[in-house]
Amino acid sequence: MKSAVVYYTFGGSTEKEAARISAGLGADRFFVREAKKRSLLGAFIPGGLQAMMRKTVEIAPVKFDLSAYDRICLCCPVWAAYPAPAFNAMLALLPTGKEVEVFLCSGGGAARKSDAQTRRLIEARGCTVIAIHSIATGTAPGKQKEA
Template sequence: MKTIIMYYTLGGTSKKEAERIASENENVVICEVQQKKKYNIFTAFILGCPKAMKRQVVEIKDVQYDLSDFDRIIFVAPIWAGFPVPAFNAMVNLLPTGKEVEIFMCSGGGEAPKSEEGTKKMIQDKNCKLIAYHNIKASK
């Protein structure tokens, strides 16, 4: 099974989680997703959190892989203000139909109960099969 791990990170936690997942799997490609306009800690709070809460997207740089070439797509992203970062929403928009999807959400609290069902629905609305949803408590 051909797998890609797509991750967005601001402070490095999601990158570490993506690398951990990759180390436990074979034949995995890792792809960092970057915003066209990068956030810093201040703009992430002022601009990013409200967008996350509204499930808005941000423009991301072109992804170097064709997702239709993969059987399974793993998303790794942080939670801001209880919701996935806007870059996660942009990643979901890239999903081709019929893929197996696994999600790893990283947050300081370890859970995002306000957004979990809506996040799962985003995957289902793309006619993809969500095989697992993981809340990861980020360590400092």
């Protein structure tokens, strides 16, 4: 089975997890970058609100094609109990018919109420959700730094 790990990171902790996951799977790893550089303040305002409203953000053009992969792992930080807005841009990259595994990195690492909607959004892309994992990075919102 050919796997890809697609990730966004603001402070770098999700990147570490994505590296660990891709090494374990022998997967290709792809970074999704927001088109406009976000400040730390911009992560909280409007980033947190954008995450809660499931707003998508413009991302830099991607050079990878996910259609060649069977399983796609999406790794993203949690902002305000929702996946960061870049996650919504990642969803738009999903070809139909893929197995999708989600790794959400947060300070606390608890599962979220928003996970049910996250699952539905992936299913709406015609994909199967294998699991939504919660990873505790130990970096609380107040300790967040830009990478």
